[in-house]
Structures are given as structure tokens and as C-alpha cells.
Amino acid sequence: MAKTADPDATLNQFVRFVETYGLRGLLFELLASNPTLLELVIKTLDSSRFAGDLLIRRPQLLEEITRDKSFNQPRSIPEHFARLESFGSSATNLDPIRAYRQRQLLRIIMRDVLAVADASIIFAELSDLAEACLMFTNKLLGGEELTVIALGKFGGREMNYGADLDLLFVGNDTRAAQNLVTAVLQPSSEGTIAAVDARLRPDGEKGPLVASLAAYESYYRERAQLWEIHALTRARPIGGPLKDDYIDIVQKIWREVGKQGDLFAKIDNMLERIRRERGSGSEFLDFKTGSGGMIEAEFLVQALQMRSGTWAPNWEGALRRLHEKGVISDPDASNAAKSYELLRRAEMALRRFENKNISTLPSDQDDQKRLATRAGYKDVDLFAKEYESARETIHALYERYVKAG
Numbered sequence: 001m002a003k004t005a006d007p008d009a010t011l012n013q014f015v016r017f018v019e020t021y022g023l024r025g026l027l028f029e030l031l032a033s034n035p036t037l038l039e040l041v042i043k044t045l046d047s048s049r050f051a052g053d054l055l056i057r058r059p060q061l062l063e064e065i066t067r068d069k070s071f072n073q074p075r076s077i078p079e080h081f082a083r084l085e086s087f088g089s090s091a092t093n094l095d096p097i098r099a100y101r102q103r104q105l106l107r108i109i110m111r112d113v114l115a116v117a118d119a120s121i122i123f124a125e126l127s128d129l130a131e132a133c134l135m136f137t138n139k140l141l142g143g144e145e146l147t148v149i150a151l152g153k154f155g156g157r158e159m160n161y162g163a164d165l166d167l168l169f170v171g172n173d174t175r176a177a178q179n180l181v182t183a184v185l186q187p188s189s190e191g192t193i194a195a196v197d198a199r200l201r202p203d204g205e206k207g208p209l210v211a212s213l214a215a216y217e218s219y220y221r222e223r224a225q226l227w228e229i230h231a232l233t234r235a236r237p238i239g240g241p242l243k244d245d246y247i248d249i250v251q252k253i254w255r256e257v258g259k260q261g262d263l264f265a266k267i268d269n270m271l272e273r274i275r276r277e278r279g280s281g282s283e284f285l286d287f288k289t290g291s292g293g294m295i296e297a298e299f300l301v302q303a304l305q306m307r308s309g310t311w312a313p314n315w316e317g318a319l320r321r322l323h324e325k326g327v328i329s330d331p332d333a334s335n336a337a338k339s340y341e342l343l344r345r346a347e348m349a350l351r352r353f354e355n356k357n358i359s360t361l362p363s364d365q366d367d368q369k370r371l372a373t374r375a376g377y378k379d380v381d382l383f384a385k386e387y388e389s390a391r392e393t394i395h396a397l398y399e400r401y402v403k404a405g
Helices: 007-021 024-033 035-047 049-057 061-066 077-085 095-113 119-140 174-185 213-222 226-234 243-258 263-278 294-308 315-324 330-354 365-374 380-403
Strands: 147-151 165-170 236-239
Touching: 007 024, 007 035, 007 049, 024 035, 035 049, 035 061, 035 095, 035 330, 049 061, 049 095, 049 330, 061 095, 077 095, 077 119, 095 119, 095 330, 119 147, 119 174, 119 236, 119 330, 147 226, 147 243, 213 226, 213 243, 226 243, 226 263, 226 294, 236 243, 243 294, 263 294, 263 380, 294 315, 294 330, 294 380, 315 330, 330 365, 330 380, 365 380
Parallel strands: none
Antiparallel strands: 147 165, 147 236
């Protein structure tokens, strides 16, 4: 307990968990005979208040999850579908899906805090869980003719905790899309199925929720701004009859835009605008929008993707392909990957605690110490040193490849 990020809060959560468990003698016997299980409980309670509160509400989930023989393996989308099929959900009863999502989030957090999977695996697991719950709901609602496109980190299968699902809908069935969005956003005592964001569609919130292939092509060719085409770098179809046709159109237009002579200058202007509009005012705390932050690392790779016509929605996968094509050197690719991973792990530790979207480091020094511990560091000064070094590395690469490109 003394090695946790917040011993007092963790002890309080542990006491609450014991009090709600019921058969306390059995619990203590179980934990005493299985030190790894005790370690898992303590790490889970310390690393995530969200997970701790869920365990306290439903203590039986501890044994249910840890006794599953597949605990040490990521769960595929078909496996999620098979399990969801067995829970008796329907178009008028989506609570089994909501409850399943909560259990699986707890399972993923437990795998995360035990470090049985790399961060990239955890991100893929979160993305696959979200996709399975979303598309299973769509199936129950009879929306199979609706084509669904994932964007952002959902599109790249690199979602973090607490992330929204960026979506586009293709076709002519507006009712199906409206029903799906309403259903997944609707809360109950079991939580929600997903938080979705469809504002990346043509004309944003002012545009129709669903558009035809022809409407998408016309918009992208005639009226879309660069940031909208740039966002398509992570487009990934996840269901529907028009998914291949949509991607064919998008890739062609995306590659044409990538040949623009002033592409890098325009992308740099986009980055500066994001900093002005979203920054907190503290360069050190802004690990996402600040100089050498996550967005700069993402724009670095995506700018090189567009210029070289390298289609790959996933950031790590795109970086590997750019290296294979000789667009970025071996040491630069390695340094970019290591630096970006450090920032994403810090983001993971922050978001995991409340399962909420957080884009800045805490300003309080005690909170920074707790973050460092939850991110796997024994010393906050070491974390700060490596954090600043990572950002300096990313910024130097961005300056060399994009600003001077």
C-alpha cells in the first residue's frame, strides 16, 4: 500500500471494497492465498477511481474477470460479438450491452495496471470494445444498411480511456443513424454504450447526419477545408455496404491534396491555430497541444503520409511504413516512436483514473507526483526530465521534416 500513488485514498477504497464484498472471511482467505490477486486489487484501486467504484458497486466482478481463462489475452471483435449475443439484449433492452462494456473496461484496466500488455495493445482493446458494442447495437436496431466510418483515434484503433468515438455515416438512412446515436448515448444505471461525435461530417453540425457517396465526394472535392481532408488520414470503415466505395473515393482525393506544394505550410498553420484555441497557457502542462506535444507528433507523421501517399490510419503503423519507404530515417523513426509512447502513457495514466478525457498535466505538485507513480516512475523528477526530453525530440523532428520541408 505504501508504494501506491495515493496510499490514504487507496486504503479507503480497499476498506469500501471489503465492506461491500459480503463474505469477508472468504475474501481475506482468497487474497491471502493469492498475492497476485491482492496486488491486482490494490493497483486497480490506486490507478483508477472509476474501476475502484465499479468494483465496490459489484465486487463479484473481481472473481468473474480474473477466473476467466482468457484474462491474459486481448479479446477480438468477433469474440465480443459472440459474448454479446449470449446476454439477451434487444432493441428495447440495451442494458446488457452497457453492463458488458463496463465489465470489459474493468478487465482492460486490470490488464493495464498489471502491465500484461503494451500500451498499443490496450489502445487497440479499447477501440475494439467500442467498435463491437457500437456495431452490435446497430445490428439490434436493424441498421445494417448504414455505412459507418470511424475517424480519429477510434479510426486508428488507438483510443485511450474516456475518448469519444468520431464517426461518419454514409448512405440515405438518416433514421438509422439517429436511432444509433440516440441509443448509444442514452444512459441508464449500467452507464452508456458510447460517447459519439459526428461533427467531422460535411458542414459539421450544420450538415445532415447522413450523406450519400456522391455528396461526400462533391464536398471533399469542392468545399472541404484542408483540416477536413487531413482528418481523413485516420478514416477506417467499420460496417455497411458502401464502406469500400467510400474509402476508394477518400483515398484518391486525399492523395491528390497531398501533392499540393504548400501542404506542409498549411498543416503548420493548422497546428498553430489549434494551440491558440485549445492551449491552457502553460507550455509544460500542455502535453497534447503544446510544442513537441502529441498533436505535433501526429501532424509530423500525417504530413509525411499525405506528402508520400502513405495510407495507414494507425500512427505507429504509419510511422513504420514511412520508415520502410525511406521517408523518415531509422533513428528518427525510433526516437519519434519512443517519445510519442511516453506522452501517450502519461495520457493513459491521467485518463484511466476517472475514465475521462484529459489533455493537460495537473498543475498541483502532489498530483504530478501521483501521476508519475501511476505512469510507472519512482521519481517525479525523472518523469519530468524524460517528459521534457520527449517533447524536445518531437519538436526537433517536426521542425526538420515539416517546418523546413
